[in-house]
Amino acid sequence: MRAKRTAGRNAGPEEEPGDLGRRVQNLRNERGLTQRQLAEPACTPAYISTPEAGRVRPPEAAVRHLAERLGVTYEELATGRPARLATALRLELVEAQRTLATGAAEDAAAAYLRLLAETDRDGLEEERATALLGLGHCALETGDLPAAREHFEAAEGLLADAPLPRRAPAVRGRAVAHLLAGELRYACYLLESAIDELNTSGLQDPGALLLLYTAAIAPYMDMGAHARAAQAGELALALAPRVSDPELVAGLHRSVARTLIAAGRTAEADASLAKAAEIYQQLQIRTELAHCHWMRGYVRAQDGDLSGAESELCAARDMLASKRASLYTAQVEVELADVLRRRGETTRAQELLHRLLGELHPDRGSVHAGGAHRLLGLIHEDRGELESAEEHYVTALSLLERAGAAGDLADICRLLGDLLRRVGRTEAAMDAYRTGLGHRASPGTTTLGPSPVRPPTA
Structure with missing residues (x-):
């Protein structure tokens, strides 16, 4: 979709100089004013006759003078639209x-x-x-x-x-869409480019920077660039006191929780999610509140509280499903399937994962599709169905390589290497381990450039 540009900032889509002239003349006649009376004291009568004749569009300052004299708003006179x-x-x-x-x-x-x-x-x-x-x-x-x-x-x-701060929400939206499609490198590129432009151009708008730094945390984490994610979180937290939008601050707390989870600081992560959930509850933003339940379920699972994890994840799934947020619902259910598997309910987990793979594919949630295949591989390996397990691990590896999810790739390579070693395929196992070590040794280097410039104010 190509945006349609107009002749002037406030002109209508088909605005011509004569359109403005007719509005001036009609309003002048309605008010019983002569051209001289309308012109005084800033203009000459001749200056009024020129735009009324439709020969040229007057500059903004003149239009503002005419609007004031005619008793209408600048926008109404300039565009013909009622204010x-x-x-x-x-x-x-x-x-x-x-x-x-x-x-x-x-x-x-x-x-x-x-x-x-x-x-x-x-x-x-x-x-x-x-x-x-x-x-x-x-x-x-x-x-x-x-x-x-x-x-x-x-x-x-x-x-x-x-100005870029006005465009930042659109940039962030594009980046999230690419992230969800599994295009992690490009999502990082969009966000880093905008951050650098803001920081180097003097347009260090706290709200725009907070929005972009917060959005960068998810692709950094999925790429295994945990240090970059933590840095983005620290910079965003430093900006938070200067931002008045509570929704932005809640999003910050929710995103920073991911870096805390990765660092093993689950108690702090849970406290950060509680702050975000409280704000979302007050603002009645149900979808983001569901995301908080989702992440708290993950925290519970990390702490070994599988019952609590299942409760939180089911709450998130039900909230998202009730609003027909299908992609997010499917992603939550991948996490839920992992909890069910760990609780010994492998049949339920397997049935859920097979259904989800009909909804997740390379262009629509490749990271979570890779996660689903990983779980199915674990289920089949636990049952001794090693050939099926290998097929799922290889499929997961392909999906995650396409997305550039370095941290998950290293884990899949380890699982595949262990499986191949068990069946005596030592050389193939070594290849899998080498591949995993390569991803583990250089996490996050697949972004399209150096890390974003640190803002002077932070």
Whole structure:
């Protein structure tokens, strides 16, 4: 989708100089003013006659003077749209965002589509970009990753001339869509490029930086770049006191919990998730609250509390499934299958994983699809079905290599090497171990450049 550009920042989609001139003339006549009276004291009567004749569009300062003299807003005179139109649309966009926050992604998408058509008709570029961002987030919720990328790219195109802090949400949305599709390197590239541009251009907007640093943690973790993830979390935490948006701060706490889990600091991770959950509960953002349950389930599993883990993961799954967030639901169920396997309920786990593999594929959750095959390999190996186990490990290896998930790749290589060694295929086992050691030795080096510039203010 290519964004339609307009002739001027506030002009309508087909605006011509004569359109503005007719509005000036009609409003002047309605108010019983002569050209001289309208012009005074800033302009000459001739300066008024020129735009009224439609020969040239006056500069912004002149339009603002005319609007003041005519008793209308600058936007109304410049575009021909009543000022209340943009205000009403903004209120409806806020309501659509509220609908999405409660988890009703399909209802929110319908509202955003209607508002998108209205913004296109009326030439409201800022509001159109907001509607496209909303549609992108709706598509992420429902798992339609190609549509999500298209909407975020269109929003970024509309905002091409805006400062980078204004474009940061679109960049972050694109990165998340690529992350969920298993394109970890490109997700990091998008985020790192934007962070570097913000830090080196003097546009060190705390909210935009916090948004981008927080988003970078997930792909860093999946790539095994735990040091980079921890650094991004530290920089984001340093920015948090300067950010007033509670949703941004909650997202920070939720993301930082991943770095704490990886460092074995599960008690701190649980406390961080509790902070995030409290904020999401207050804001009634159900989808993000479900993600907190999801991660708390993982923490419980790491601590060996499998019953508590199952309870948290089931709560997350039920919340996401009720809102038809299919991709996130499937990802949670992969974690749930691991807990069931560890509790000895291998039949339930296997049935769940086979169903999930119909929903997860290389272009839609490759990291979690790799995780599902890994679990199936473990189940078959425990049963002595070594040939089937090897097939699942090899499939997982292929999926994770494509995504660049270095940490998980090292683990799969170890499992495959152990299996091959058990059946006497020593040379093949050595190859698997070497491959795993290569991924373990250089985690995170598959990003497309050096780590982001550290912001001077942090």
